[in-house]
Amino acid sequence: MGQPSLYLSQHARNPIDWYPWAEEALARASRESKPIFLSVGYSSCHWCHVMEREVFEKDDVARFMNDRFVSIKVDREERPDIDAVFMEAVMALNGSGGWPMSVFLTPDLRPFHGGTYYSHAAFLATTKAIDRAFQNRRDIIEEQARALYEHVSRIPTMGHDDPAREDLVNSTATSLLTSCDLAWGGLAGSMKFPTPMAWMFLLDWWHRTRDPGAERAIRVTLDAMSSGGIHDHLAGGFHRYTVESRWIVPHFEKMLYDNALMAILFTRASTLLKEPRYAEVARSTLDFMLEGMSGPGGGFFSSIDADSGGQEGAFYVWTPGQIEAITGDDAPAICRLLGVTEQGNFDGSNVLTRRTSPGVDGRLLIEKWRPALLRAREFRTPPTLDRKVITAWNGLAIVAMARGHAAMGHARHRKAAEAAAGYILSRHRSEDGRLLRSSTDGVTSGPGVLQDHANMAWALAELHDATKDASYMTEAQRMVDLCVRDFGHPVAAFHHTPVPDSRGLPRQILLSDGARPSGNSAMLHALLVLSRITGRSDYRTTLMRTLSGLGREMVARGIDMCFSWDAALLALDRT
Numbered sequence: 340m341g342q343p344s345l346y347l348s349q350h351a352r353n354p355i356d357w358y359p360w361a362e363e364a365l366a367r368a369s370r371e372s373k374p375i376f377l378s379v380g381y382s383s384c385h386w387c388h389v390m391e392r393e394v395f396e397k398d399d400v401a402r403f404m405n406d407r408f409v410s411i412k413v414d415r416e417e418r419p420d421i422d423a424v425f426m427e428a429v430m431a432l433n434g435s436g437g438w439p440m441s442v443f444l445t446p447d448l449r450p451f452h453g454g455t456y457y458s459h460a461a462f463l464a465t466t467k468a469i470d471r472a473f474q475n476r477r478d479i480i481e482e483q484a485r486a487l488y489e490h491v492s493r494i495p496t497m498g499h500d501d502p503a504r505e506d507l508v509n510s511t512a513t514s515l516l517t518s519c520d521l522a523w524g525g526l527a528g529s530m531k532f533p534t535p536m537a538w539m540f541l542l543d544w545w546h547r548t549r550d551p552g553a554e555r556a557i558r559v560t561l562d563a564m565s566s567g568g569i570h571d572h573l574a575g576g577f578h579r580y581t582v583e584s585r586w587i588v589p590h591f592e593k594m595l596y597d598n599a600l601m602a603i604l605f606t607r608a609s610t611l612l613k614e615p616r617y618a619e620v621a622r623s624t625l626d627f628m629l630e631g632m633s634g635p636g637g638g639f640f641s642s643i644d645a646d647s648g649g650q651e652g653a654f655y656v657w658t659p660g661q662i663e664a665i666t667g668d669d670a671p672a673i674c675r676l677l678g679v680t681e682q683g684n685f686d687g688s689n690v691l692t693r694r695t696s697p698g699v700d701g702r703l704l705i706e707k708w709r710p711a712l713l714r715a716r717e718f719r720t721p722p723t724l725d726r727k728v729i730t731a732w733n734g735l736a737i738v739a740m741a742r743g744h745a746a747m748g749h750a751r752h753r754k755a756a757e758a759a760a761g762y763i764l765s766r767h768r769s770e771d772g773r774l775l776r777s778s779t780d781g782v783t784s785g786p787g788v789l790q791d792h793a794n795m796a797w798a799l800a801e802l803h804d805a806t807k808d809a810s811y812m813t814e815a816q817r818m819v820d821l822c823v824r825d826f827g828h829p830v831a832a833f834h835h836t837p838v839p840d841s842r843g844l845p846r847q848i849l850l851s852d853g854a855r856p857s858g859n860s861a862m863l864h865a866l867l868v869l870s871r872i873t874g875r876s877d878y879r880t881t882l883m884r885t886l887s888g889l890g891r892e893m894v895a896r897g898i899d900m901c902f903s904w905d906a907a908l909l910a911l912d913r914t
Contacts, residue, residue: 342359342414342784343727343778343779343780343782343784344382344414344416344417344727344779344784345382345414345723345725345726345727345779346380346381346382346387346412346414346416346725347359347412347414349382349391350391350395350412353391353395353396353401354395354396354397354398354400354401354405355395355400355401355404355405355410356401356404356405356410357378357410357411357412358409358410358411358412359411359412359413360411360413360418360421364409364411365448367409368409368444368446369446369447371409372446373407373408373409373446374407374408374409374443374444374445374446374469374470374473375408375409375410375411375443375444375445375446375448376404376408376409376410376411376441376442376443376444376466377411377413377421377425377440377441377442377443377444378395378410378411378412378413378439378440378441378442379412379413379414379415379421379422379425379426379438379439379440379442380414380415380438380439380440381414381415381416381438381642381725382414382416382641382642382644382723382725382727383592383593383594383641383642383643383644383645383722383723383725384438384439384592385590385592385645385646385651386437386438386439386455386456387438387439388646389456390439390456390457393458393459394457394458394459394462397459399463400459400462400463400466403463403466403467403470404466407466407470408466408470414727415438415440416641416642416725416727416729416777417727417776417777417784417785418776418785419776419788419790419835420785420786420788420835420836420844421844422440423835423847423849424491424844424845424847425440425442425444425450425453425491426440427490427491427847428442428450428453428487428490428491429442429450429453429454429455431487431490431491432452432453432454432487433453433454433455436455437455437456438455439455439456440453440455441453441454441455441456441457441462443469444484445480445481445484447843448843448844449481449484449485449487449488450484450487450488450491451480451481451483451484451487452465452469452483488845491845491847492845492847494828494847494848495832495848495850495892496891496892497828497830497831497832497888497889497891498887498888498889498890498891498892500887500890500891500894501883501886501887501890502886502887502889502890502893502894502903502904502907503883503886503907503908503910503911504911505911507893507894507907508544508904508907508908508911509544509548511540511893511897511898511901511904512540512541512544512548512550512553512904512908514897514898515537515540515541515898515901516541516552516553516556518898519556519559519560520584521555521556521559522559523559523563523584523585523586524556524559524560524561524562524563524564524586525560525563525564525584525586528584529583529584530580530581530582530583530584531569531580531581531583531584531585531586532580532854533564533569533577533580533597533600533601534901535597535600535601535603535604536600536852536856536860536901536902536905537898537901538557538560538561538604538608539603539604539607539901539902539905540898540901540902540904540905540908541553541556541557542557542604542607542608542611542612543607543905543908543909544908545557545611546611547908554612557608557612558612561604561605561608561617561620563585563586564577564586564601565605565616565617565620565693566586566692566693566694567581567585567586567587567692567694568581568586568587568588568589568678568684568685568690568691568692569581569586569587569589570586570620570693571593571627571655571691572677572691572692572693572705573691573709573712573713573716574627574630574631574713574716575623575624575626575627576593576598576623576624576627576628576631577593577597577598577601577624578590578591578592578593578597578645579591579592579593579594579597579645587684587690587692588684588685588690589652589690590645590651591645591646591651591652591654591655591722592642592643592644592645592722593631593632593642593643594641594642594732594854595628595632595639595640595641595642595729595732595733595735595736596731596732596735596854596855597854598624598627598628598632598739599628599732599735599736599738599739600735600739600855601620601624602621602624602625602628602739602742602743603735603738603739603742605617605618605620605621605624606618606621606739606742606743606746606747607742609621609746610746618746618747621743621746621747622743622747622749624739625739625740625743625749625752625755626751628736628739628740628755629751629752629755631643631724632724633755633759634726634728636758636762636766637755637758637759637761637762638728638733638759638762638763638766638778639728639732639733639736639759640724640725640726640727640728641725641726641727641728641729641732641777642724642725642727643722643723643724643725644722644723644724644725645722646722646723647719647720647721647722648720652685652690653719653720654716654719654720654721654722655690655691655716656683656685656686656688656689656690656691657677657679657688657689657691658679658683658687658688658689659674659679659680659681661715662674662677662679662712665708665711665712665715666708666711666712669704669707669708672701672704673704673705673708675695676693676695676697676701676704676705677689677691677692677693677705678690678691678692678693678694678695679691693705726779726780727777727778727779728762728763728767728777728778728779729776729777729791730763730767730774730775730776730777730787730791730794730795731776731787731788731790731791731794731795731855732794732855733759733762733763733794733795733798734763734791734793734794734795734797734798734861735794735798735855735856736755736756736759737756737759737760737795737798737799737801737802738794738797738798738801740752740753740755740756740759741753741756741798741801741802741804741805741806742801742805744756744805745804745805753805753806756798756802756805757802757806760795760798760799760802760811760814763795764814766778766781766783767783767787772817772821773786773787773792773821773825773837774787774791774792774795775787775791776788776791786836786837788835788836788858789822789826789833789834789835789836789849789858789859789862790835790855790856790857790858790861792818792821792822792826792858793822793833793856793858793859793861793862793865794856794858794861795818796815796818796819796822796861796862796865796869797815797861797862797864797865797868799811799812799814799815799818800812800815800865800868800869800872801868803815803872804868804872812872812873815865815868815869816869816873818865819862819865819866819869819878822862823881825837825838826858828848828888830888831884831885831887831888831889832848832850832859832885832888832889833848833858833859833862833885834846834847834848835847835848835849835858850889850892850896850899850900850903851896851899851900852899852900852901852902852903856902857900857902857903859885859889859903860900860902860903860905860906861902862885863882863885863886863902863903863906863907863910864902864905864906866878866879866881866882866885867882867906867909867910870882882906882910883910886903886906886907886910889903893907
């Protein structure tokens with residue numbers, strides 16, 4: 340395919356005749372009146388790799404797809420505009436979504452069927468049934484596509500209910516508390532996602548109310564995450580999520596945005612709760628980002644794969660024998676401190692934990708052997724690093740580094756924030772002032788969406804707050820003004836994309852936070868920081884108008900918009 344994306348290059352050797360999302364593929368589908376198979380994923384996605392091995396590398400699948408479909412492969416990290424539209428369709432069809440995302444479109448880009456991972460047999464059965472229907476019942480498919488397109492094109496209701504009210508903020512925080520797992524922390528469920536923005540909101544609410552239930556939930560959650568296997572106890576940083584409820588066995592990929600948000604959360608918690616151990620988690624997470632995910636030009640790379648040599652987690656797990664070979668007579672103590680047993684907790688090996696209280700001697704022992712354990716780990720097959728630099732995610736990394744510097748005073752974090760800001764502003768900005776989405780090895784790809792611009796506006800405002808460098812304030816104000824001009828909705832809120840797509844894709848307004856702040860919630864936080872620093876009434880007016888316009892959706896969606904609720908809470912504090 341000749342694309343800079345690591346994900347697309349990984350699929351270039353498949354026998355399927357993949358096209359990137361470009362005019363050549365779209366024109367061919369229209370000219371030949373063929374349905375489009377759209378496959379969306381990203382380089383560190385474990386199940387994307389599984390589907391590639393089981394489906395896309397198979398000759399029988401390729402023969403059929405090359406004959407009957409136009410197949411397009413999209414890196415969701417490069418093209419979040421495309422990903423968002425069709426994920427909305429998959430969610431509407433199935434009630435859930437995920438990656439790899441598999442969507443079937445009419446030649447005019449209307450989705451009519453979709454899902455996520457398919458096995459070899461299921462994929463062949465599905466595509467053959469779709470081919471028959473497309474040939475013999477095209478009218479029914481077109482009607483399904485029309486109805487689904489109308490659904491994904493709907494704009495949320497813009498109301499005028501003010502969410503920056505004590506009763507509404509309290510009600511949302513109380514609702515979040517009722518969803519907490521008070522035994523192991525996090526939100527109740529058989530799998531655990533860190534959801535750092537939810538805990539930021541609850542932390543800020545506790546700071547306002549001193550509610551003891553909120554403090555308990557926050558401490559249980561932060562302690563369980565930082566001591567569990569989701570936390571890398573050798574190199575620092577956090578994995579994506581855990582596949583069970585005690586934070587022990589992770590899905591091993593490491594994402595820049597997760598680590599940035601976790602660093603922000605633990606920095607804030609260390610300050611408000613006066614807890615030095617949370618500051619240490621924040622520091623080690625920032626240092627992991629510096630050592631493991633930063634590039635020579637200053638930008639931060641996007642992700643580290645879950646798989647090592649084709650096996651998930653192999654880079655990170657240990658047996659007692661491996662520990663003994665390195666630490667000798669100290670092995671029994673090290674194994675006890677790091678939760679390493681003969682039976683193991685992951686396929687006979689052990690994801691490291693720190694659930695045993697170490698005491699001073701235990702901490703010193705771990706620190707004594709950490710460098711040797713890390714060196715031994717480096718001899719294993721490393722997981723792949725995706726060297727893509729994503730604007731929005733770098734914005735979060737800049738916020739994390741700037742806040743970390745302000746709280747802990749390490750110059751390396753300030754320098755990293757400034758270097759990343761310089762990289763994005765010099766290499767990811769087009770002549771019209773808008774930001775580009777990403778670059779890989781210096782090759783840029785894709786227009787920036789609201790998240791890219793809003794996260795950078797927030798980041799630049801935070802960087803000014805940490806450094807007092809007036810140039811960052813100028814850039815932050817310029818970015819906010821651009822967002823208002825190019826992404827703004829006539830009533831309130833902000834669109835995901837700046838202008839309607841030339842191929843007719845809908846212009847969405849995305850409000851739920853998910854694993855990252857929505858562009859709208861990031862805009863709220865940018866406006867909060869700017870209004871506080873500058874004292875300008877127009878920023879305050881835009882902030883309150885946006886909150887008012889989002890009010891009905893915030894009340895309806897509750898903690899799905901937790902970072903917008905955090906902005907409402909902080910706005911309430913400043914009235």
